Amino acid sequence: MSTTNDAMPVPRSSMKRLPMMDLWWLPRALVLGLLAFVIFGPLTNLVLWTVAERWYFPNALPMSYGFSFWARVFSPRGNAMEALGNSVLVAMLTVILALALAIPAGFALARLKLPFRGLILLAFLLPQAFPNLPVYVNIARVFYQLGLNGTILGVVLVHMTHGLVFSVWIATAAFSAVDIELEQAARSVGASAIRTFRDITLPLAMPGLMASAIFVFLESLDEFTGSYFVGAPDINMLPLLLYTASGGGNYQIASITALVLLVPSIGFMLVVERFLKSDVLSKVGH
Amino acid sequence: MSHRPLSLLLVAPALAVILLLFVVPLVASVVGAFEVGDGFGFGNFVKATELYTQDAIFTVVIVSLSTVLIGLFSIAIAGYLTLGENPRTVAILRWLYRWPMFIPFIVTGQVLRTFLAKNGLFNNVLISLGILTPVQAESFLDWRGIVIAFVWKQTPFVTLLLAGAMASLDRSTIEAARNLGASRLRILFEIVVPQVATTLLVGLILSFVTMMSVLSVPLMINAQSPTMLTTDIAFRINAYGDYGVANALGLVSLLITSVVAWIYLRHGVRKSL
Amino acid sequence: MKTILKAALLVSLAAPSASAAELTVMTAGDQNMVDYVNEYLGPLFEEQNPGNTVRVVGTGPGDAGSQKIVERFEAQSKAGTATWDADVAVVHEKFTGPMVKAGYLESYRSKIDTGALVTRANADMALGSDVSGYVMPMYNSQAALAYNPALVENPPKSYPEIVSWAKEHPKMFGYNGIKGGASGVSFVMGWIYAFGEGDAKNLMTGPFEESETQKWGPALASLKDFTKNATLTPGNAGTLDLLSRGEIAMGPVWVDMFYSWQANGQLPPDFKLVLPAPGMPGQPMHYVIPAKSANVTLAEKFVQLATSPKVQADGIVTRFNWYPGIDAKYVQAELDKKTWDKLFTDISPEDIATKSKPFPIAPYNNAILEAYEKQVSN
Numbered sequence: 001m002s003t004t005n006d007a008m009p010v011p012r013s014s015m016k017r018l019p020m021m022d023l024w025w026l027p028r029a030l031v032l033g034l035l036a037f038v039i040f041g042p043l044t045n046l047v048l049w050t051v052a053e054r055w056y057f058p059n060a061l062p063m064s065y066g067f068s069f070w071a072r073v074f075s076p077r078g079n080a081m082e083a084l085g086n087s088v089l090v091a092m093l094t095v096i097l098a099l100a101l102a103i104p105a106g107f108a109l110a111r112l113k114l115p116f117r118g119l120i121l122l123a124f125l126l127p128q129a130f131p132n133l134p135v136y137v138n139i140a141r142v143f144y145q146l147g148l149n150g151t152i153l154g155v156v157l158v159h160m161t162h163g164l165v166f167s168v169w170i171a172t173a174a175f176s177a178v179d180i181e182l183e184q185a186a187r188s189v190g191a192s193a194i195r196t197f198r199d200i201t202l203p204l205a206m207p208g209l210m211a212s213a214i215f216v217f218l219e220s221l222d223e224f225t226g227s228y229f230v231g232a233p234d235i236n237m238l239p240l241l242l243y244t245a246s247g248g249g250n251y252q253i254a255s256i257t258a259l260v261l262l263v264p265s266i267g268f269m270l271v272v273e274r275f276l277k278s279d280v281l282s283k284v285g286h
Numbered sequence: 287m288s289h290r291p292l293s294l295l296l297v298a299p300a301l302a303v304i305l306l307l308f309v310v311p312l313v314a315s316v317v318g319a320f321e322v323g324d325g326f327g328f329g330n331f332v333k334a335t336e337l338y339t340q341d342a343i344f345t346v347v348i349v350s351l352s353t354v355l356i357g358l359f360s361i362a363i364a365g366y367l368t369l370g371e372n373p374r375t376v377a378i379l380r381w382l383y384r385w386p387m388f389i390p391f392i393v394t395g396q397v398l399r400t401f402l403a404k405n406g407l408f409n410n411v412l413i414s415l416g417i418l419t420p421v422q423a424e425s426f427l428d429w430r431g432i433v434i435a436f437v438w439k440q441t442p443f444v445t446l447l448l449a450g451a452m453a454s455l456d457r458s459t460i461e462a463a464r465n466l467g468a469s470r471l472r473i474l475f476e477i478v479v480p481q482v483a484t485t486l487l488v489g490l491i492l493s494f495v496t497m498m499s500v501l502s503v504p505l506m507i508n509a510q511s512p513t514m515l516t517t518d519i520a521f522r523i524n525a526y527g528d529y530g531v532a533n534a535l536g537l538v539s540l541l542i543t544s545v546v547a548w549i550y551l552r553h554g555v556r557k558s559l
Numbered sequence: 560m561k562t563i564l565k566a567a568l569l570v571s572l573a574a575p576s577a578s579a580a581e582l583t584v585m586t587a588g589d590q591n592m593v594d595y596v597n598e599y600l601g602p603l604f605e606e607q608n609p610g611n612t613v614r615v616v617g618t619g620p621g622d623a624g625s626q627k628i629v630e631r632f633e634a635q636s637k638a639g640t641a642t643w644d645a646d647v648a649v650v651h652e653k654f655t656g657p658m659v660k661a662g663y664l665e666s667y668r669s670k671i672d673t674g675a676l677v678t679r680a681n682a683d684m685a686l687g688s689d690v691s692g693y694v695m696p697m698y699n700s701q702a703a704l705a706y707n708p709a710l711v712e713n714p715p716k717s718y719p720e721i722v723s724w725a726k727e728h729p730k731m732f733g734y735n736g737i738k739g740g741a742s743g744v745s746f747v748m749g750w751i752y753a754f755g756e757g758d759a760k761n762l763m764t765g766p767f768e769e770s771e772t773q774k775w776g777p778a779l780a781s782l783k784d785f786t787k788n789a790t791l792t793p794g795n796a797g798t799l800d801l802l803s804r805g806e807i808a809m810g811p812v813w814v815d816m817f818y819s820w821q822a823n824g825q826l827p828p829d830f831k832l833v834l835p836a837p838g839m840p841g842q843p844m845h846y847v848i849p850a851k852s853a854n855v856t857l858a859e860k861f862v863q864l865a866t867s868p869k870v871q872a873d874g875i876v877t878r879f880n881w882y883p884g885i886d887a888k889y890v891q892a893e894l895d896k897k898t899w900d901k902l903f904t905d906i907s908p909e910d911i912a913t914k915s916k917p918f919p920i921a922p923y924n925n926a927i928l929e930a931y932e933k934q935v936s937n
Binding site: 052053054055056057058063064069072075077078136137138140141142144149150224228229232233234236240241243244245247248249250251252253 | 598797
Binding site for chain 2: 124
């Protein structure tokens, strides 16, 4: 694991670099290769298990391959597709809601005078910091009383509570990182506060905000406890399948489910990146 | 001062969500931690200390060590992404580093359990490459396994944040320094990292907190004792139905994260002064 | 075709409870429990009760899965919900006592035809709590030692033999402690039954006496020594995983899990099981019906079907190689000799009769676990 240290740009003055150039591909390739092994080794394991019908010691690779477990995951009564749809819908709504709440909050926390700023930031950390299980029982009770159990909204609210720490903290950091002089310059040439925010502050904070969106999305997509307590049995989510299978050691079904969950995760990230590239990165450095 | 009502208004919706949906239900749990029999007291904390002090220390050490490693690796990767001069390497690295982020913790636990075992894929590859003999192969399914799992899963998270922050930096200072002949390592640590310190710190604290609350990784990877607090909390609830000690342990875990968060807040406050 | 449809329509109109209902089944346990309801029991029930549908929710393996069902009931009970969102639940034995005590459950055994087919003691008493009438066993689960015959020629037949075997083969015995699942817990309980100075019978049936809890010191001390020489595995599945890759040669596992790993191709088919003397605890998985289920009658029908000799034979024994929940003689009658014998390939009916023990009653159970935490793992 100590390999990435070598990936550091090697100190070398620009004058000396030229004659050495040809040889630098070697350590670079080596480090990249090691990194690829560290990252894809475990992932290969995962992918192999999705198609392994029989695999045990001393065989280094599966002894027979097939798709019978895929048939089990996607059996008509398993409702895996519906669960996937629910998971993606909930994750998207969670991201939208979390960002809608976090952008104003993050801006205020980063830029405006606020009493008890520290305590407020700490409050957002709570849902991650305190082990959830005891708390979920209480949340479920409240949601039963409100009739929120078994609704998409209920699940979204629970996921958002969890995701807010990412979006608020990261938004706060992103807004604080925006150079205040740029805003002042815009204001001094007569731009309104809202326009300054829209044209200067928001775009510059966008990479951070989008990163936080990805985390909120992933957090929601993988969440199990809240989905069970608030969603099931009316709203089925894919991680329920994942947790039952993985916890019981059913490697094939867990791996297949994880692979299926990769699709929306990566898709979401690609969309976010496209958005980032066209809209934001062009403005960076101006 | 005129900002104050506005700023409160901006924070209020998000804060209300947290208060209503988490803090209020949490209060019941916090009270539960002090419930002993019919009255209130510190009995649950006494028991927690008696049985789980070692585990609490273990948890702090494991999570801190992981956090430090995550910090180092993410600076290295994000730094290369920002300052690297070989476009192909940068492109490959950018494509490469993010994958573990998309794997849920429980699956991370599962794949690493089969990957890091004594006869797992990791040792098998080393043996077939001739780096290791079968006798030397050992299992990593102990504290090292937990650290590896955490670093594997969380480094991309911090790197993504960090690379984003570095990309938004004003490049003119970097170019100027480079023109003056400063090495890239010096540029990284003297110019780039200080400017993204807040983001780095936020990323690391969020990682720290996340790792503190992950149950599946210690449960599926670490067989040994001591183990992490989350395992103990789950065990108190599932084996004994004992929410008292579980909540007491939850408070201990909350206390640990608050200390870390406080470091950030102090830093943040100092910065704004 | 038309007549069949008409007949079906008539039947569904005539039946009093035939207004289409959705029966929600929550089940703790592994993926195969969910699959069992989804692929076998559910369709069968829907066929027999046209118009109704069955849906199943898996709450996760192990005690944690059952605990989540208890918590769900608790939340609904505290919220004062009029009808609950589960109609049938499948939970571990240990959680039925508290559920009955809290008043969450319907007493239904006397109301269904198959109720009389269960006479085993563990259908009336669950770890010292009286649950008679409230539960029907889905199947009986048993912990046993799994071993790799390539590495173990003469498997130990008793706990003392395990100790000497493990001494001769350091690190080749593996178990998962007590925090990673109940197969390790079962091994520890068996250890106390074998080496504890108290009366093992009293541990299993009660009554609880504080003085008994002082009698485990030497047994736990020797377990600590034993553990040093053994490999600790990460969880129930972890034991099977290390067995499958040849890192350990022997370890306690759940028999049902052992068979599903073999069926999934994760464990070599030649691996075997042995139940050491004086025995290891097993436990039933129970069907329970929440008193506030919206479909109590339908739920009773469902459990009646699930515990009928036919389903126990086809579903539990033939499909999974699990020990039936209702009395064996009713199930055996439904099966040919070969299928029935397959159930006892490694562990004979006599073994089950003499060496399948219940877990200690709840207060002893907790006291032993806590003593283990203090003395063995600290």
